Amino acid sequence: MIEESVFIEFNRQMGNDIWLMGFRSEALASLAKPGQFLMIRIQGNSQDPLIRRPFSIHGIGEGNIILILYQTVGRFTSLLSLTRNHDQISVIGPLGKGFRLPGSKQGAVLVAGGMGLAPMYFLAQALPPDARRNAKLFIGFSTFQGAGLIDLIKGLGLQVSLATEDGSMGFTGTVTDLFEQAIDRDAPEEPVIYACGPHAMLKKIAQKAGRLNLTCYVSLESYMACGLGICLGCAIRAARNQDTEYYYVCKDGPVFSAEIIDWEAL
Amino acid sequence: MAITPDLSVDIGGLRIKNPVIAASGTFGYGTELSPFYDPSLLGAIVVKGLSLQPMPGNPPPRTVETPCGLLNSIGLANIGINAFIKEKLPLLADTAAPVIVNIYGNSVGEYSELAGRIEGVDGISAIEVNISCPNVEKGGMVFGTDPETASKVTDGVVKRTTKPVIVKLTPNVADIAVIAKAVESAGAGALSVTNTFLGMSVDIASRRPVLTNVVGGLSGPAIKPMALYLTYRAVEAVKIPVIGLGGIMNHQDAIEFLLVGARAIQVGTANFINPRAALEIVHGLRNFCERENLSDINHLIGSLIKE
Structure with a gap:
């Protein structure tokens, strides 16, 4: 884990409110694993916003470019979208526990709800070529966000299906509906489910995976003040059979095996 | 000719090599920020508040940012005093900075029992009694x-x-001087002024409090002027050393507290934002003393000019 000041190489709008940012870091490129995250601070001496924000590592591009995919949802991400090439940001990472990759005979099924797409590109990058070609990715948005976003991940060669709630592109409905139909109809052998998105969506995916007795990993989001396991802010309730009451998203996650989470409390 | 200033101070019988202390709850059990620097370089470290039994903490969400501030309702989640002594304290054996243990009890009796457990344990240099968790x-x-x-x-x-x-001490009182004097009379060696200010934040879309606990404690630069005033007030009220804290982000903030009479300062929320903040404050204080030709940082402490 390192703290580094980096210069933004690019920061471009990919959809209505979705941005892709890149900066160069040899150290992070060599350390980072899919599913891990960074704590980002925009301006060195700014006290508002005060606290760093966690961002999944979206992937690693050529020349040790660290990619961050984000949605402008509040003041911090709005300010982040205003940063330009050569602006400096401070990053701490890589943090947390990432995804456990599928075994050689297992198929990967990736399910992303909205910004849940953030860690999936890196996960797809890390799959061996054969597994990647056979991997399925289900992405859902409330409305179509533009082709650029989808083309980027399609470029990795996996099978991509898109759902929009308003029917503006692809399957009309939620990504959960799309996933449930697909997994019933045409599941790969021994699929491992990787899901990231809103808690309500993850709960449904986890329940479906549980009913089918499939291995399922979820990447969770939480408020957190430090990302380092110090503030103890990012607590999530552990399932009743676990030997702890709470897990911490920054240290124990952000990727969790779905069965150890108390989905009713989330 | 440049002088090497003496930064050491005495806080109620504990001599520390510089007046910069990591605040409880923002420095883990002492080793979490070691990837960034050697905690031995600080004056002292105060570990996460410990109770007799482990505590799971409050239901989430536990933190939310407010303008220039951080609102938290962690609820003293901790591993308990016994697990700390057994599992965490040995990891601090090579840390040259004194370890101060922050204790929290559910009753007067529990506080003294905690002190009893710590008595005779090597590697713990002082006790900070938390009577201020909101x-x-x-x-x-x-x-x-x-x-x-x-x-x-x-x-x-x-x-x-x-x-x-x-x-x-808690800032959530009508007059901190009254509490400060009472605690001094009861034999306290020093005071830490202050803990977080009660606050809340509301999500207007859901019309619910952001924190499940409804109220939380506010920290960060937003509280600095108030914490500075309370430190000033406590210093005037008692003869024992006062450790100032609340929103200290850099050495300039730290110097303000020293000028109003704080014998030492604690760095809290800043550790989350800049993991090296406390160390940078040590360097900043040293440079300031050199620039100001101060041979001893104690000459700075309480040197506020009021007229």
Whole structure:
């Protein structure tokens, strides 16, 4: 884990409110694993916003470019979208526990709800070529966000299906509906489910995976003040059979095996 | 010719090599920020508040940012004093900075029992008594808002320990001087002023409090002027050393607290934002003393010019 000041190489709008940012870091490129995250601070001496924000590592591009995919949802991400090439940001990472990759005979099924797409590109990058070609990715948005976003991940060669709630592109409905139909109809052998998105969506995916007795990993989001396991802010309730009451998203996650989470409390 | 300033200060019987202390709850159990620097370089470290039994903490969400501030309702989640002594303290054996243990009890008796457990344990240099946590149902801040109870808790701890006793006060009182004097009379060696200010934040879309606990404690630069005033007020009220804290982000902030008479300062929320903040404050204080030709940082402490 390192703290580094980096210069933004690019920061471009990919959809209505979705941005892709890149900066160069040899150290992070060599350390980072899919599913891990960074704590980002925009301006060195700014006290508002005060606290760093966690961002999944979206992937690693050529020349040790660290990619961050984000949605402008509040003041911090709005300010982040205003940063330009050569602006400096401070990053701490890589943090947390990432995804456990599928075994050689297992198929990967990736399910992303909205910004849940953030860690999936890196996960797809890390799959061996054969597994990647056979991997399925289900992405859902409330409305179509533009082709650029989808083309980027399609470029990795996996099978991509898109759902929009308003029917503006692809399957009309939620990504959960799309996933449930697909997994019933045409599941790969021994699929491992990787899901990231809103808690309500993850709960449904986890329940479906549980009913089918499939291995399922979820990447969770939480408020957190430090990302380092110090503030103890990012607590999530552990399932009743676990030997702890709470897990911490920054240290124990952000990727969790779905069965150890108390989905009713989330 | 450049002088090498002496940064060491005495806080109620504990001599520390510089006046910069990592605040409880923002420095883990002492080793979490070691990837960034050697904590030995700090004056002292105060570990996460410890209770007799492990505590799971409050239901999430536990933190939310407010303008220039951080609102938290962690609820004193901790592993308990026994697990700390057994599992965490040995990891600090090579840390040259004194370790101060912050304790929290559900009753006056529990505070003294905690002091008893710590007595005789090597590697713990002092006790910080937390009578100011706003985030627990029982006890916590209640002990710190009534001078008589604050005095009883202090007395109970002082009687069970030979280690220096620092009492951490809450700002959520009408007059901190009253509590400060009560705690001093009961035998406290020093005061930490101050803990977080009660606050809340509301999500207007859901019309619900952001924090499940409804209220939380506010920290960060937003509280600095108030914490500075309370430090000033406490320094005037008592003869024992006062450790100032609340929103200190850099060495300039730290110097403000020293000028109003704080013998040392603690760095809290800043550790989350800049993991090297506390160390940078040590360097900043040293440079300031050099520039100002101060041979001893004690010459700076309390040197506020009021007229």
